[in-house]
Amino acid sequence: MLFFSFFKTLVDHEVTIELKNDLLIRGTLKSVDQFLNIKLDEIHVVDEARYPHLSAVKSVFIRGSVVRYVHLPANAVDTALLEDATRREASNAAAARTR
């Protein structure tokens, strides 16, 4: 659930989603759910000439399983905090296994 929480902190930031079919969509992150499905507003497709079918689309809902990368604005990410949280979750999981 860590990355679910992490993405929730990025709501209202401009992100670029790269799908597994190489489609790149840039837009404002509106919401994210526990499957990491993503909703973007005011989208534009990075290579619009190749994907004309999205030119009349203003907002999208992207299924989490088809996302390859999320390109984030570097200044919106507290890397140290994220690293700490990741380690904490890993150690919690390890502790839960040995219990």
Place this chain on the structure above:
Amino acid sequence: MEGAEPPTLPPQMFTTSAQLLDLTDKKLLVALRDGRKLIGVLRSWDQRLYVNDSYCDIPRGVFIVRGENVLLLGEIDLDREDDIPFRQASVEEVFAGQRQADAEKKHRDKVHRKKLRALGFEDEGEVLV
């Protein structure tokens, strides 16, 4: 989300549902994993997804889409929709063009994957178009 559901929905269900709620009864473009695009009005959904009254070049009637096949749902801006300079073509023409584009893409992907494998990257497979 398969299997027996508890009598009450877990609270995280609502986060998913709420996101699709505001797309219901809107004109959408649904991109499927096989590369097809369905345009229609979203009438109903559950953890999976239903699209009603869909058409592409060919009127399709009612479509029920299983969620795993969905790439994305795009809400169509009805004002911008008419300004798109698309050329209406016959079904045969479009299908022939599509087959050619698919073949080119398949070839590109093959080369791409071969190069990635040579560099020691795991193959992503051929699932997505």
